[in-house]
Amino acid sequence: MLQDAPTLTDVARLAGVSEITVSRVVRNKGPISRSTRERVQAAIEKLGYVPNRAAGALASAGAPLIGVLLPSLSNIVFPEVLRGIHTALASTGYQPLIGVTDYDPVKEQEILSSLLAWQPAAIITTGFEHTDASRRMLSSSKIRVAELMDTDAEPIDIAVGLSHRRAGFDTGRHLISRNYRRFGYVGHDWNADHRARLRYEGLRAALDEAGLELKAEERFDGPSSTMAGRETLAALLSRKPDLDVVVFSNDDMAVGGFFHCLSANIRVGQTLGLFGFNGLDIGQALPLPLSTIRSNRFAIGRIAVEKLLETGQRPAEKLIVDTGYEIIAGATA
Amino acid sequence: MLQDAPTLTDVARLAGVSEITVSRVVRNKGPISRSTRERVQAAIEKLGYVPNRAAGALASAGAPLIGVLLPSLSNIVFPEVLRGIHTALASTGYQPLIGVTDYDPVKEQEILSSLLAWQPAAIITTGFEHTDASRRMLSSSKIRVAELMDTDAEPIDIAVGLSHRRAGFDTGRHLISRNYRRFGYVGHDWNADHRARLRYEGLRAALDEAGLELKAEERFDGPSSTMAGRETLAALLSRKPDLDVVVFSNDDMAVGGFFHCLSANIRVGQTLGLFGFNGLDIGQALPLPLSTIRSNRFAIGRIAVEKLLETGQRPAEKLIVDTGYEIIAGATA
DNA sequence: TCGATTTATGACAGCGCTAGCATAATTTAT
DNA sequence: ATAAATTATGCTAGCGCTGTCATAAATCGA
Secondary structure, eight states: OOOOOOOHHHHHHHHHHHHHHHHHHHHHHHHOOOHHHHHHHHHHHTOOOOOOOHHHHHTTEEEEEEEEEESOOSHHHHHHHHHHHHHHHHTTEEEEEEEEEEOOOOHOOOHHHHHHOOEEEEEEEESSOHHHHHHHHHHTSSSSEEEEEEEOOOOEEEEEOOOHHHHHHHHHHHHHHHTTOOOEEEEEEEETTHHHHHHHHHHHHHHTTOOOOOEEEEOOOOSSOHHHHHHHHHHHHHHHHTTTTEEESSSHHHHHHHHHHHHHHHOOTTTEEEEBBBBEEEEEEEESBEEEEEEHHHHHHHHHHHHHHHHHSSSOOOOOOOOOOOEOOOOOO | OOOOOOOHHHHHHHHOOHHHHHHHHHTTTTTTOOHOOOHHEEEEEEEHOOOOOHHHHHHOOOOEEEEEESSSSTTHHHHHHHHHHHHHHHTTTTEEEEEEEOOOOOHHHHHHHHHHHEEEEEEEESSSSOOOOHHHHHHHHSOEEEEEESSSSSOOEEEEOOOOHHHHHHHHHHHTTTTSSSEEEEOOOOTOOOHHHHHHHHHHHHHHTOOOEEEEEEEEESSOOOHHHHHHHHHHHHOTTOOOOEEEEHHHHHHHHHHHHTTTTTTTTTBBBOOOOOHHHHHHHHHSOOOOEOOOHHHHHHHHHHHHSSSSSSSSSSSSEEEEEEEESOOOO
C-alpha cells in the first residue's frame, strides 16, 4: 500500500521526455512547447506526482519558505499580522515557517538559526531588539529581512510599521484638544513590550509640551489582558480618584478598564475618559465604542511580504514603510 | 563578505575526522568517544556551522517538520491551539509549517499537498471534513495525522478534542436544571463551523428530552464576532422578546449579546440568561462573568503533538483523546 | 592469552532535484 | 536557399547530508 512516491524520473519516463523538461514544466520556467507541456502535465496528474521540496531546496540552494519570528501568539495582534503574511503569501508558492520567541532575544537567536538551516528566501521578525549574533547571522547572509511593527529605529533591510512614539504623542495631543487635563496611565510589562513604552514616552512628551503632567500611573507586572486592565484601573483610581482621563497601553487593557467602570458605576466618557491602542474589534463592539488608535496590523504583515518578494535579493538600501495609524474618536474619551 | 556557509566537510576537515562522524555528533546518534565529540564541537563552534536541513531531509527521506492546517487565524481559538502546538514542539527540534484553509476542504487539499512535499513527520489538521483526495494522500503515506477539536467521528490516526454534541447537550441540561424554559439560540455560519452545528444539535436533543423546544433562533450569515453577536441578539429579541435564556454559538457571540443587553437595559442573569462556549478570558473579565463551557484549546494542541511524537510511526490503532470540557457557572445564566 | 564482543570510525553511494552549458529543431531575415 | 536568430530539449555534475555496510580499536571473559 505504501508505494514510494513518484519522482521526476517516473514522470519523465511516462511522458517520454527528460527529467529537466519535467522540472521546467513544474516550475513554469524556460521555454516549453505546448504539446510537451500537456503531455507532462497529464503524466503528473496520472501519477499524482508531488515535487520533493527538500531536493529542490538542496539543488537550488534556497527554499520557497519565509521564516516568521513572532514574540507571542497570546496577544491577538500577532495572529493578525500572521494573517496578513499568510494572505500575501497565498498566491506565491512560499510558505511560512513560524517560530515564537516569547519576547526573548536569546530564544529568538536560537530559533533564527534553526530557521536559517532551511535556507529560506526571507525572514520576518518583530522590532529591532536582536542579539549581536542574530544581527550578524542576518546581515552576513543573502536572506532578506523585514522587521515589523515599529519604525522608530534603523532596520537591517526593511521596516514595516508605525512610529509608536508619534502615536503616543498624538494620543496626548488629541486628548488635550478635547480638554482633558488630569491624565492617568494604565500599562503592562514594558520589558516584554518595548513599543508600549515608546507610546508612553510619546504621551509624556505631548503632556510636557502642553505644560501638563501625568497625575498617576500604574503598571501591571505581566502581559496585557482584559482582566489586568480591569484590576489595574481599579488600583489606579483607588489611589487617585480625581482623574479625568486614563490612557491604556492597549485596547485589551482599555476594555478591561471599561468593564471596571461598569461595575463601579463610573460614567465613561463623562466622568472619566478612556483611551486605548490598536483598534481591536472588541473595543468597537462595546456599548460605547472605544476611543483608540487603529494600528494596521493586517497591512503590516501583508506589506512586509510584498516588499520582501518584490525583488529577488536584498535591497540596495534600507527601506522603511510607514503603515500609519488613525485616531478613532469613539465615545469613551 | 558573503562567504559560503560552512558545510559538514569543512567541520570534518578542521576537526580531523570524517564527515559522517561530524554528522553523528550533530545528531547525537551512534557511539562517539568523548574526545572526538569535543573536538568536533569545538570545530562547529569555531566555524559557526549550521546543518543544512534540506540536505538532511533529502538524505534521510523525512524532515523534522510538523505540518499544521488551521481553518482560520481570525478566531482566537486557533491561535490558542497553535500556542499549545508550539509549546509542545519547543523542546523537540521539530518545527511547525503552517497553512490556513479558510474552512475550505479544497483549499486544505492544495495546502496539504504542498506541505507533504516537505516530507514532514506528521500532519495536524482540524476536524474530519477532508476531500477524498486529502484522505487518500494522508492514509497512503507513512505520515502520522492528528485531527483536532472534535471527537464525534472516526479519525485517520489520532483525534484530540471534545464531543461538541455532548457539550451542547450538557448546556441544555444545565440550563434546564437552572429552571430556564424559554430558549433562544444565536449562532453564526454553520458551513464554516461544523462544530457549532454539533453543539446546536446537542442542545436541541436536551430540550427535546425535556419536552421543551427552541422558541426562536437566529443565525448570523458570516463568521462569529462580538459585533455579530450583538446585532444578532438584537434581531432575535425584536422578533421574540419573551425568552428567558439565549444560548450562543460561542463566547465571542455571547459577549456581543452581553453588550446588546447593556445598551438595551436588559438585566442579564435576571430578565435574560446568556450562555456561551469556549471560556475565553474576555468573557470572564466581563462585569458579570459569562456562563459558558471551557474547551481546553491549549491542551488540545499540546497533547496532539505529544501523541504524534510518542511513536516514530503511525499508530497501529486509531486513538481518540478526549480533552473534555467543564461548565463555568458564571453569572449570566 | 586468544577469540568474542563491544565501541568507535570511515568509505561509498545516492536521496531528488536544478544550474549551466550544450545541442537540436524551428522560424526568420536576406 | 543559406545564415542567423530563436525556441525547445537534453546531458552532466553536483547540492550537503545520511543509510548501509565494512573495518579498526578497545574491552571482556575464561
